[in-house]
Amino acid sequence: xxxxxxxxxxxxxxxxxxxxxxxxxxxxxxxxxxxxxxxxxxxxxxxxxxxxxxxxxxxxxxxxxxxxxxxxxxxxxxxxxxxxxxxxxxxxxxxxxxxxxxxxxxxxxxxxxxx
Amino acid sequence: xxxxxxxxxxxxxxxxxxxxxxxxxxxxxxxxxxxxxxxxxxxxxxxxxxxxxxxxxxxxxxxxxxxxxxxxxxxxxxxxxxxxxxxxxxxxxxxxxxxxxxxxxxxxxxxxx
Numbered sequence: 001x002x003x004x005x006x007x008x009x010x011x012x013x014x015x016x017x018x019x020x021x022x023x024x025x026x027x028x029x030x031x032x033x034x035x036x037x038x039x040x041x042x043x044x045x046x047x048x049x050x051x052x053x054x055x056x057x058x059x060x061x062x063x064x065x066x067x068x069x070x071x072x073x074x075x076x077x078x079x080x081x082x083x084x085x086x087x088x089x090x091x092x093x094x095x096x097x098x099x100x101x102x103x104x105x106x107x108x109x110x111x112x113x114x115x
Numbered sequence: 116x117x118x119x120x121x122x123x124x125x126x127x128x129x130x131x132x133x134x135x136x137x138x139x140x141x142x143x144x145x146x147x148x149x150x151x152x153x154x155x156x157x158x159x160x161x162x163x164x165x166x167x168x169x170x171x172x173x174x175x176x177x178x179x180x181x182x183x184x185x186x187x188x189x190x191x192x193x194x195x196x197x198x199x200x201x202x203x204x205x206x207x208x209x210x211x212x213x214x215x216x217x218x219x220x221x222x223x224x225x226x227x228x
Binding site for chain 2: 004032042043044045046049089091093095096100101102103104105106107108
């Protein structure tokens with residue numbers, strides 16, 4: 001079956017530090033890949049996505065590149081801010097039959113950015 | 116409202132009781148998903164509706180869980196004979212159609228004592 005493995009947290013960084021959160025996946029077929037973010041007290045929000053190999057998703061200074069050869073989709077940001085403190089989830093979407101595209105999530109990585 | 120609305124936001128119940136959780140999706144979204152998120156885990160798929168029908172219920176853990184969407188809009192997740200292990204945040208998401216971006220509600224936190 002499909003699965004997503006992401007770096008375990010929590011991760012604590014100082015403001016303006018470089019961020020990498022590793023994510024690898026196992027899937028049949030050609031999944032789409034996503035990063036979702038959950039800010040404190042809020043619902044899950046789509047951060048960025050990539051739908052095919054070598055695509056780069058980007059948003060709010062975050063980037064991730066779909067690497068089929070390494071089955072990875074690592075999240076990076078060059079300079080984090082306190083406002084980036086949240087839980088980040090890597091996910092894949094694959095067709096599961098019966099017209100259903102299921103999102104399979106990793107366990108989440110909690111990021112805390114300190115001033 | 117503009118987003119996915121879930122009620123109640125918090126529900127505390129006793130073991131063995133019946134619970135209903137409601138999801139009001141974004142207007143016009145034909146596809147609706149339920150997920151369950153346990154503490155320290157990522158969301159896990161429960162069930163998917165396309166219109167009024169449950170197209171994929173393979174994630175429902177057992178027959179105590181059931182969901183309906185009678186008019187193709189609002190959905191209700193029903194849990195019978197609740198157990199302590201059912202304690203989790205239940206998330207609802209909607210999308211325009213299969214493969215589209217999912218928009219999540221804030222979730223209903225269920226605590227079974």
